[in-house]
Amino acid sequence: MRQRYFALLCAFACAPAAAVSFQTRLEKAEWQVQGDQFECRLSQPVTDFGSGEFVRKAGEQAVFRLNAREHWLDRGSATLLAAAAPWQPGRGDINLGAVTVGNGDVPFSSTQQQAGRLLTGLLEGRSPLVRHRTLQGGDSLEVRLLPTNFSKAYNDYLGCTAKLLPVNYDQVKQATLGFPGGGAELDDTTRAKLDIILQLVKADPSINRFSLDGYSDNSGNRLSNRDLSRRRALAVEQYLKANGIGEEQITVRFYGEQYPLVPNTSAANREKNRRVTLHLSRETAPGKPTEPAAPAPTPPATAGTS
Known part of the structure; x- marks a missing residue:
């Protein structure tokens, strides 16, 4: 039992x-x-x-x-x-x-x-x-x-x-546009990248703020580098405006050879530093951004110029 x-x-x-x-x-x-x-x-x-x-x-x-x-x-x-x-x-x-x-x-x-x-x-x-x-x-x-x-x-x-857009907002809200040739003209690769971003922007009207930051390498003197970075940012601005983006939606800044991505110690590195950074953000009503505007850049910890 x-x-x-x-x-x-x-x-x-x-x-x-x-x-x-x-x-x-x-x-x-x-x-x-x-x-x-x-x-x-x-x-x-x-x-x-x-x-x-x-x-x-x-x-x-x-x-x-x-x-x-x-x-x-x-x-x-x-x-x-x-x-x-x-x-x-x-x-x-x-x-x-x-x-x-x-x-x-x-x-x-x-x-x-x-x-x-x-x-x-x-x-x-x-x-x-x-x-x-x-x-x-x-x-x-x-x-x-x-x-x-x-x-x-x-x-x-x-x-x-099959009907999805090629990119989403998080993937392109900060995009780097290169200028490998050293000038201020947009090449085919950069235009194609902008076209993809514009396809998303036209599908999503809430994306309505564009901040452009232009940069150069340190190949020239500081004044010429600053002007070159300005012309690069303006070239991107003109492309955006030509594709329906209003001038009042775009902010342009330029920094010359300041804030390099990588040290200007080789041709490959200098090519990376010749760029415009495009920041996208959303704004629900004028003067009331739902996302902070792109801040001014700060130098990368490993950055430097030769």
């Missing part, structure tokens, strides 16, 4: 911690596509949890992330898997490595490589699976998305990504 009592006691006391699992019922699982020229999303709602989604911004590859209505996930390192479906006997799960979980409604974002492998896995019938522990109690926790009806939604998602 005593042995039976201890056996029953151990059945409860010695059992592993309960697992918390979030997964939408198979017949209710659906994929949704939303997006515009700035961002595309491919998502699946997860019952009682929130959703899992692939997010691809203009100019980038997709990442995978969870949206949580409640703070279920503890901080730390979770495991991301492309899990085999129960109806796929003989196929094992693919461990895609760790993701770092933090606070907030979006506790983590995967790497682009992890997201790419998850998308491939979904096309093969695999499930994105996040395995971690709960915030309260430390029980094991799983969040699983299902591959049901994925192919149709994925084709719609590809249609969305």
Whole structure:
């Protein structure tokens, strides 16, 4: 009798911690596509949890992330898997490595490589699976998305990504425009770079402030270098104005050979220092910038002139 009592006691006391699992019922699982020229999303709602989604911004590859209505996930390192479906006997799960979980409604974002492998896995019938522990109690926790009806939604998602702009704001809000030839004329590479930036600006009218900082190397005297840096900044200004940017939106500054990116100790370094830096910012109403204007440059710690 005593042995039976201890056996029953151990059945409860010695059992592993309960697992918390979030997964939408198979017949209710659906994929949704939303997006515009700035961002595309491919998502699946997860019952009682929130959703899992692939997010691809203009100019980038997709990442995978969870949206949580409640703070279920503890901080730390979770495991991301492309899990085999129960109806796929003989196929094992693919461990895609760790993701770092933090606070907030979006506790983590995967790497682009992890997201790419998850998308491939979904096309093969695999499930994105996040395995971690709960915030309260430390029980094991799983969040699983299902591959049901994925192919149709994925084709719609590809249609969305085909319309994305070539860059996003964060990628070009500070752009360096080179003058490798040594003069003040825009070359084909610089014009092409400006055309890409202008494509974004025309799609997003909130980007409406342009600060231009002109620089030179130290090849000439200080006065001629200062004038050359001014003419470079003005050349960029003229290109912007010719493409619809108002003069009142543009601020021009020039510094000659001050503030080199790298020491002027070689031809390659001097080429890097011949440049105009373009700073973009947003302003919701005249005189009320939502982002600070570009500050005057400060010398890099390793900068110098020969």
